[in-house]
Amino acid sequence: MSEQKIQAPKGVSEYVPERSKSFEFVRNALIEPAKRAGYQLIELPVFEDTELFRRGVGESTDVVSKEMYTFEDRGGRSITLRPEGTAGVMRAVIEHGLDRGQLPVKLWYAGQFFRAERPQAGRFRQFYQVGIEAIGLDDPAIDAEVIAIADAGFKSLGLSKYRLEITSLGDLASRAAHRVELSKFIETLDLDEATAERAKLNPLRLFDDKREEMKEAMLGAPLLMDYLNEESLQHFKSVMKYLDQMEIAYVLNSRMVRGLDYYTGTTFEFVHELLGAQSGIGGGGRYDGLMQALGGQALSGIGFGLGIDRVLLAAEAEGIISQESFVSDLYIIPLGDTAKEMALKIAKDLRSAGKTVEIAFGDRGLKGSMKAADKTGASYVVVLGESELESSVVELKRMKTGESSSVKIASLLQYL
């Protein structure tokens, strides 16, 4: 009698063969450009002190106010499953004094993140991100490079149906000035309760409303871009200039909104055309006050987070994920127990020489084993039976052509 089945928790994304191969491929492709630009791995815990996100991400954000997995551990501490990566990285940078050496500190990470949202296409409660952070310098060239690294990852996968949107949120002074004007404007609007509530929390949010009537109403709203001070404006112009020079296409979106409080200055988002409502495949920006807010020095930084799940979805939507199957070099079919012992030994030796070798287990018939070998896509197959054991010579069969040749077991390696 079987017990009741246990299912995965609601809304998690998980990857099993064959698709796990595509996931691995996408993840590595997104990491590679960061490595080539000199970013180094930082491996962090998936849970942190809840306070880190309250202060780092911001109490007023949806992420912190209603989407965090927070619980008390056995010592009565408030723990939260990380909903994003930047805060944790900053915490670790401060804790380990990484910012005491040469700047910028350049780090990359990859892993799972958690947000208790209603699941939807491309939106999961546990999801995967690849991210980088460049901390300590305010050079606009770094902004451009960070963006270029994300873009390089998408391009190396062959993605083309996406666009890069950029804007500048300016510094604190610019934002404060704009916020006053924007709030005044919003007061002239006739809003429903929920929307008014959102406006109170963060008036910029209204730029993101998807309803046509709201888009129209916001048409005349004052734009933050027009309130940037000279320094912010120059910085942003430089970023655009560098992007132009690298021939990275972008569109200026002065109505872009980001949901995390720490963003300042250069802010960007990659949007894929084929994905539906959850179309952001990556995003990031500069954060001026974050490190200080977490008890560190007053250093600026910039980084991004790329959604592996969504990039995979996008790649599948564009039909550019190659489903080349797992291929082993050699498939050994042992007939009988002595042969099985021999097979294990041969496999072990060839593997230590770098070959991918599989063995037919379970004493199934030769025909079945051949079928199994065929399915794995093995390049070569060898049958180990009485005569082979006696002569120490096997028929090395090349699966593609069906041809085979006699090879000494001892010298198998040089024929693979």
Next chain:
RNA sequence: GUGGACGUAGCUCAGCUGGUAGAGCACCCGGUUGUGGUCCGGGAUGUCGCGGGUUCGAGCCCCGUCGUUCACCCCA
């Protein structure tokens, strides 16, 4: 959190106005002794998501629940 759709074998789905389940693919075995991909034959598989209710009787109707999915919201 709010609203809509959906939930039948591993996968994709069929199942007429309620009468206790089927196809294709996949899987396993075989087609004379030890060689795959085609073909032929045979076979296993489901408490019809779960729990209640209506009914003589429910995969089909009703309620609840869990899950998936789409949109809002939010974001990767």
